[in-house]
Amino acid sequence: MSEKAILFDATKCMGCRACQVACKGWNELPGEETSNRGTYENPPDLSTTTWLKMKFGEVSSNGSIATWLFTRRACMHCTDAACVKACPTKALYYHEMGFVAYNKDLCSGCGYCQEFCPFDVPRLASTKTDDGVLSKMDKCTFCADRVTRGEVPACVKTCPTGALVFDDRDRILEMADDRAAEVNGVVYGKDVVGGTHVIYVLDREVDPELHGLPKDPKVPALATAWKDILQPAGYVLGGVVALGLAMNYMVARARMVKEKEGR
Amino acid sequence: MQHEVERFRARSRWLHWAIVLASAALLLTGAFLYVDQWGIAAQDGWSRLIHRIMGVVFVGVPLLYFLITPGRTLAWIKEVFSWGRDDIEWLKAAPEYYFGGDESRMPPQPHMNSGQKMWALVAVVCGVGLAITGLIMWFFKGDVGPGVFQWSVFFHDVFVIAGGTMTLVHVYLGAVHPRMTESLKSMFTGKVSAEYAKSHYGKWYREVAGHKEVAQESPGAQSEA
């Protein structure tokens, strides 16, 4: 199966949030109890029952409204995903179509994925299940159950303006570049964290942070230090010490037996 | 019948075995998240529940011990952190001694020899480190920011690697090493033979034997090996 990606073209998004509802619909996620906090934006944050949420950002110039930015907030499906690296149980993994999938059964609920994700996406919650109250991580699944059968993700399917497009990642990158050239915008996600599988075309050459996107997201250096250096070093150290002790045992025992015999 | 001296009081032995139990469980359940192939054992988070319960034991039992015998605990900690000329002598002599060399070359040791002190030091530092980083990950997730959390994860592993490796050494010396014949037994009964005491902890033995053949309430009485 070829590598896929979702294109989010902020220049075409009008913030209708049909994607947000479609996500809940397809994935059978419950509505959350919310309140109006002085904004259209709701729920306040991503959660185990909100995998996709639209952010609204009012941008002003000289005190009056200049524009209203609508930004998609959901898993970016990184090529170098900190969550996959940090996941101790390998519940999170790379799907052959490029996105970051997870086997919820394997999830231990440690939450490392959430803490290491440069986009702060995965969420944990304790929920009642048939097996008791379990704490599990949830996030956008890329609608794996749809895309692996040739369908587009639910959010893409429902988008009225074509702000969301689903295709081969190569094609998506081409589209993004063309569109960015057309509207003098910028493409986000092409190269960061090895290339994401959600590619953004942003309204203008504004700080991506205005869209709530980190300027230079990275797999945290600590994750690499921890997973690629410290933990292997732990194995080595443990092994060397164990070996040393075994040697010590053999030598000490041999010498002591000899000594006894000598005595 | 061989003459015996009391080396560990019951309270210390209970402390030791409680920590052994907790550490073993913590190490095992922790290993589920360390060893890739074992991850499946952590699914649904039951191992985390055990890890947390044992974490409470691991932190709680020593704290309780401290509350019951604060003076002695502080004195013990002070001893663990006080290093001097004798320790250097020990360090010089130790390799030969532990590799089955001439026993007599080892200077006589107090209730807790330098090696045990070293172990105690690592155990205290790693134990405290594990407890702090563990508590952060348990209780302050989301409040401390991802940076602090990530450092906590990292240092939890640093401490577990350091502490775990030293635990290997400790278990080996306590239970396996051909020279430490009565060490493990003493952690159950509290007693060692006078001969064993004389040869392994000459300084301490002289101290106790100088009065009567019973363990004194010396600061070293809390030693864990």
Next chain:
Amino acid sequence: MTNHWCDIANADVVLIIGSNAAENHPISFKWITEAQLRGAKVIHVDPRFTRTSAKADIWAPIRSGTDIAFIGGMINWVLDDMEAHPENYNMEYVNQYTNAQLVINNGIKLPVDLDGVFSGLDEDARSYDKTTWKYADTTNPVADLNSDYSVFKLLKRHYSRYDPDTVSGITGMPKDKFLEICRTYAASGQKGKSGTIMYAMGTTQHTYGTQNIRAYAILQLLLGNIGVAGGGINALRGESNVQGSTDMCLLWHILPGYLAVPHHLDTDLDTYVANHAPGTITPVGLAGDKSSNWWSNYKKYIASLVAAWYGVLSAPDPALMDTRFNYLPKVKKGENYSHMRLFEKMNDGIIKGLMCWGQNPAVGGPMAGFERKALEKLDWLVCVDLWETETAAFWKPENPSRSKPTSEIDTEVWLLPACASYEKEGTITNSGRWAQYRYKAVDPPGEAEDDLWIVDKLVQKLKELYKADPDAPNRDAIIKLSWTHGADVDKVNREINGLDSNGKLVANFTKLKDDGTTSSGNWLYCDMYTEEEGNRAKWRDPVDHHPHQIGLYSNWAWCWPLNRRIIYNRASVDLDGKAWDEDQPVIEWRGGTWIGDVPDGGWPPINVAPVGSKYLPFIMKPEGVARIWGYGRADGPLPEVYEPWESPLDANLMSGTKNDPTCFLGEDRGDPGSPTSYPYVAMTYRVTEEWQAGQMTRNLPWLVELMPEMFVEIGEDLAEAKGIGNGHRVKVKSARGEIAAVAVVTKRLNKLPGKVGGKDIYHVGIPWHWGYTGLSTGASANILTPHVGDANTAIPEFKTFLCDVEKA
């Protein structure tokens, strides 16, 4: 819509005014976005910066209720520019396809002459005598551009007062913004260019709402934008089937197919036709010399309607047709039976029963506190809905507007559970007039039944009761009602299309007879269901078969009239039948025939047709040309600026006449709030996430999650002055009542850039979705709105009234 949704993609300029298309018609933005991709400019004119503004190329803030000043200013700018650069405009279109050249009665006086009113006003009767508004020659008006009384000259004279400074002073819109819009939009006046105007309730819900739309029509006609691809005046319908229900006589004054409801003087069929069918007017001096006046078929359509309801005759029988015609319920001539009047009559105890079918006036009605109290006077109330509406629950303690305790309310209330659209089968007609068949997807829950089933049961029972009672009033009207279709949707579709005396489907409305030997439940739909092609509303061919692929998709569903996708399309070609826009022709005369869309009448182009048969393009108009000057409206032949009933100003800045002198005034409206007590301009609207009076969305957890609470939008500047923080609870008051809400403080609704009449104008935005039943409850905006409405339609003035706001 004159055009349709997909056609918006063809526009070169899109002017969205009185509409928040992105939020309330998200699907329209599929086509607006497509137009933008093809290089179109999108202009949004709205007091509030909305999600539509965020996507527009130009957003211009405007004081609510000043569309006529704004569009009038654009008309004035275009007229001036037309004089300076006629080459930039389609003068042939203006001269030949509109009544611009025709000469009007020289007794006409304009507001410039009469301080804000036209000649013929009877102030006490609040109505106009329209004699002086008509053509000088009422049957053969003469085209003479040089006459001082030509429409064009009158237009110029009238709108010369609407200069940019005056417009800016009334609307609060910065002058440079206004001029930028004039330049951008007038570019669509070029031959081969098109501009579309998209509007919704922000246009109509004013005391002069109809004139707002008339202003758009005049502008579009001057720019040659009617009938062409990417042009038109496009009413964005707020419900998927509003177009369909309007076609089928949702409104009180029309029968299906926009035939007039008979009044008490319409004693027989011929009198009715004489009273309502317009006579043909044939202009003299235009290239075209023949007016088809399609409404001359009026009798065929009313006769076929009567036949649909009371049976098709096998042979003509005029006497029987008159008898049957008189079965139809009649209104008293001159009497208004619109929403507000009905509630006044309920309040007066004259109307004793009410059926609320998919309607929720306790939330959606103006001055809802009054309307809720009026419900208390009813003997019985039947509500048919998916959920328990506020109207159905008006007697419950949750209703804060009751005048008496629940135990003292004697109204008997029935709530009939109805199906949702996915639970039943049938057609809907969208804004673009496409009738599309929908199939049932799931069974309805519980005892819910579809509307047709409910109506059928009701009619069967009524027939039974009327049969049993020989003294029942107008008994024959019920017992003789031909009810052969029962609850069979297919048979209803057939009856709507129409049948002949052999029971065969009538091919199209040109085949309908005026003697009762054919039936048609709605002449506009005659052609939807044919013997050869079956029910064309079921057609699903996603291929555009138009020779230039302008996005007609003519084999997808069916469109009235005659599957014509763009109406008035004969105005899209020149006198020779060549399309103004060669790249996007709607129709073209090629090789002696029309190709493309179904033409508005199949006659040859004006220059090709023989003398005496040169048909003018606007076939629904008696004079065959479009009306820049339109004397049919109640409040003037040209739109003139008036202030809303409740205005922040003390006077009309254009004239001495403050309000539309003929606007609808509810009898129980009370006094208007004064700007001193209620200094801010309030407007009600909808948001994407909720719908109408809310029952269909406030009960869905996914949508309640998105928009959980009643809120009001307040500008940062006003909030600061009032000490209101974002997310605080506030009270909003009008002369009618007070509501509580959460404040959404935003720079999207700051005060208008320009002062108006020396005042700063602050708007307060109030969504109207909430009420006291359902999963998410909250105060209803309509507690605040007034019982006044449009002069022509009596649509309530929901969009502009005065309020005050303070911290709760």
